[in-house]
Amino acid sequence: MRLRRFLRFVLAAALSHAMSAGAQHAHVHGLGKLDAVVEGNSLTVRLEVPLDSLVGFERSPRTERERAAVRDMANTLRTGSDLVPSAGAHCNLKGVTLTSAVLPGELLDSQGIAATAADAGEGDDGHAELVAAYVFSCADPAQLRALEVRLFDSFKALKRLDTQVVTERTQAGGRLDSRARVLRW
Numbered sequence: 001m002r003l004r005r006f007l008r009f010v011l012a013a014a015l016s017h018a019m020s021a022g023a024q025h026a027h028v029h030g031l032g033k034l035d036a037v038v039e040g041n042s043l044t045v046r047l048e049v050p051l052d053s054l055v056g057f058e059r060s061p062r063t064e065r066e067r068a069a070v071r072d073m074a075n076t077l078r079t080g081s082d083l084v085p086s087a088g089a090h091c092n093l094k095g096v097t098l099t100s101a102v103l104p105g106e107l108l109d110s111q112g113i114a115a116t117a118a119d120a121g122e123g124d125d126g127h128a129e130l131v132a133a134y135v136f137s138c139a140d141p142a143q144l145r146a147l148e149v150r151l152f153d154s155f156k157a158l159k160r161l162d163t164q165v166v167t168e169r170t171q172a173g174g175r176l177d178s179r180a181r182v183l184r185w
Helices: 002-024 051-055 064-079
Strands: 031-039 042-050 083-085 091-100 115-117 129-138 146-149 160-166 171-176 182-184
Touching: 042 051, 051 064, 051 129, 064 091, 064 129, 083 129, 171 182
Parallel strands: 031 160, 091 115
Antiparallel strands: 031 042, 042 129, 083 146, 091 129, 146 182, 160 171
16 A cells, blocks of 8 residues: 555656656757656556647648648647557557647547647747647556657657656656667666
């Protein structure tokens, strides 16, 4: 019982740190942040990426071509196919949430999947991110030891992801790019 409370505290602290670190980290085009938390049979992944790295601009879309780019990006991210948990864990995507301060929710949403525009405008510095949150349910969580990240194939302007993973047994950080795309724990 004491260990379980401790683990919940550690996981909550890690998520809190991930959220606050996301707000504090420097906005750099091509650089994103990926946090993963494994608890029980659940894998939660939070991705934060500058919009420029996903659609080529960081404001509300102005043309139909830009709106189409946002819809294409959202469709790609919503599938979760660019995030591949260890095959032996038999994980299924249970939910996806896409949020951005500058993108209209109707361009992010499809088929009842949550999507919101967090604020009406951009940040004070004119930079904006997209935050994607994924929840996977895994039938054999003991086999969950890695996450392959294929986002670099879908989004060529994305060059690097700084990562953090927290499980009931470990906490680690690292970097992923188009050549090193597997987060292991």
